[in-house]
Amino acid sequence: MSQEIWADVLSYVRSNISDVEYHTWFAPVKILGVREGSLVIGVRNSFAQEWFKKHYLGLLENALRSLGAEHPQVSFEVLPAVQEAMILPDDPPPPARAAAPAPTPVQKSLNPKYTFENFVIGPNNNLAHAAALAVAEAPGKAYNPLFIYGDVGLGKTHLMHAVGHYLAERFPEKRIEYVSTESFTNELITAIREDKTTQFRNRYRSVDLLLVDDIQFLARKERTQEEFFHTFNALYENHKQIILSSDRPPKDIQTLESRLRSRFEWGLITDIQSPEFETRVAILKMNAEHSGMNIPQDVLELIARQVTTNIRELEGALMRVAAFASLNNAPFSRAVAAKALSNVFAPQEVQLEMGDILSAVAAQYEISPDLIRGSGRAREVVTPRQVAMYLIRELTSHSLPEIGQFFGRDHSTVMHAVSKVTEGVAKDPELLAQVDRLRHQLQGSVEAGEDT
Numbered sequence: 308m309s310q311e312i313w314a315d316v317l318s319y320v321r322s323n324i325s326d327v328e329y330h331t332w333f334a335p336v337k338i339l340g341v342r343e344g345s346l347v348i349g350v351r352n353s354f355a356q357e358w359f360k361k362h363y364l365g366l367l368e369n370a371l372r373s374l375g376a377e378h379p380q381v382s383f384e385v386l387p388a389v390q391e392a393m394i395l396p397d398d399p400p401p402p403a404r405a406a407a408p409a410p411t412p413v414q415k416s417l418n419p420k421y422t423f424e425n426f427v428i429g430p431n432n433n434l435a436h437a438a439a440l441a442v443a444e445a446p447g448k449a450y451n452p453l454f455i456y457g458d459v460g461l462g463k464t465h466l467m468h469a470v471g472h473y474l475a476e477r478f479p480e481k482r483i484e485y486v487s488t489e490s491f492t493n494e495l496i497t498a499i500r501e502d503k504t505t506q507f508r509n510r511y512r513s514v515d516l517l518l519v520d521d522i523q524f525l526a527r528k529e530r531t532q533e534e535f536f537h538t539f540n541a542l543y544e545n546h547k548q549i550i551l552s553s554d555r556p557p558k559d560i561q562t563l564e565s566r567l568r569s570r571f572e573w574g575l576i577t578d579i580q581s582p583e584f585e586t587r588v589a590i591l592k593m594n595a596e597h598s599g600m601n602i603p604q605d606v607l608e609l610i611a612r613q614v615t616t617n618i619r620e621l622e623g624a625l626m627r628v629a630a631f632a633s634l635n636n637a638p639f640s641r642a643v644a645a646k647a648l649s650n651v652f653a654p655q656e657v658q659l660e661m662g663d664i665l666s667a668v669a670a671q672y673e674i675s676p677d678l679i680r681g682s683g684r685a686r687e688v689v690t691p692r693q694v695a696m697y698l699i700r701e702l703t704s705h706s707l708p709e710i711g712q713f714f715g716r717d718h719s720t721v722m723h724a725v726s727k728v729t730e731g732v733a734k735d736p737e738l739l740a741q742v743d744r745l746r747h748q749l750q751g752s753v754e755a756g757e758d759t
């Protein structure tokens with residue numbers, strides 16, 4: 308987990324200091340973890356330790372704040388000499404002005420995470436998954452081309468790469484090429500400029516499996532379309548598999564030459580839809596397990612309710628919650644998750660349940676939730692009951708009758724409770740403090756996370 312936090316912290320730092328400063332100070336340090344809510348950074352020697360305290364503490368705290376830490380804490384430890392020797396700067400400083408990259412040699416640039424094993428199947432993607440698997444088992448035979456379309460972040464690239472991995476594992480000699488349409492276009496432009504179109508053609512026309520992402524970007528690029536048309540034909544005639552992804556079906560790609568469009572329709576066109584709730588929860592569960600995090604089901608469900616369309620964002624939300632919990636040294640609770648996500652998603656989407664509020668009130672007044680909901684009329688019970696009703700009214704969208712029902716009372720009792728507490732907090736500082744504390748906790752403060 309700390310690696311993810313560290314990556315985010317570094318990118319924050321990098322955008323706030325010069326490259327030279329970054330490479331001098333930050334490239335050689337090592338993240339040692341998050342201990343009791345404090346980010347522990349290993350530095351080379353005591354001079355660096357002092358330097359960091361003096362010059363970078365504030366910046367690092369701000370970086371953690373941007374990740375949701377309420378009371379960011381950073382500490383610096385001098386690394387033992389052995390560990391220091393093992394630290395290498397992560398990457399060399401970028402050139403002053405990066406030139407367009409030269410065409411890379413044929414390579415399998417497949418993301419190791421994007422395998423069939425790591426792909427959660429749901430009603431939204433089962434057809435695309437089945438088609439991809441069929442293609443992986445019989446490349447060039449089952450469906451050619453396979454055209455997968457769907458909105459951003461729904462797993463098109465993942466499925467394409469999964470076919471690539473499947474094939475690479477079984478037939479290591481097969482040549483697999485994954486390219487985005489943008490790279491294909493850029494490489495073609497470079498090849499034309501440098502008079503290397505033959506090499507370019509050889510590269511793409513000699514593969515066994517060609518995966519082309521975001522093919523919708525072929526629109527309005529006549530020269531690239533022309534080139535791609537010939538690549539397509541060469542591969543197709545040789546029974547080589549082609550998989551294309553797009554954010555829309557071929558018929559909706561504007562200004563796509565009709566001969567290309569019709570070729571895209573020769574094989575199988577399949578789509579991926581937004582995942583249902585259960586699929587989203589399953590994806591979160593798998594990701595949490597892979598990262599070694601034990602996150603309760605109700606927290607995963609809360610996250611899955613927050614992010615409904617884009618799986619990339621869903622994964623981001625999980626990481627945010629994990630980073631937030633770890634930086635604040637808090638457990639994975641619904642309150643903590645709600646707080647972690649509140650800056651990213653509209654707060655009203657975070658739904659507190661009536662039961663959460665009842666539990667928090669019960670904990671604060673140290674009586675059981677059943678007593679609060681019971682029929683007792685003693686002051687020690689009535690005050691928490693009224694406070695619970697008041698907070699439920701304020702923090703949820705439940706109606707007065709719904710709240711009444713929850714407490715086995717009618718709506719006028721709830722109205723009465725709300726006005727009693729409203730009056731009470733205006734004149735009783737102790738009650739005000741109690742209500743404020745509860746409100747703060749319930750709105751996702753870390754303390755509430757420990758209680759709820």
Ligand SMILES: Nc1ncnc2c1ncn2[C@@H]1O[C@H](COP(=O)(O)OP(=O)(O)OP(=O)(O)O)[C@@H](O)[C@H]1O
Binds near residue numbers: 432554
């Ligand atoms: N069914 C799934 N099971 C597990 N993870 C998934 C699933 N679908 C998508 N993901 C994950 O969601 C993230 C986004 O997926 P991917 O990059 O494949 O989306 P995409 O549809 O290609 O998006 P874009 O159009 O932006 O390129 C990846 O990390 C991927 O592993």
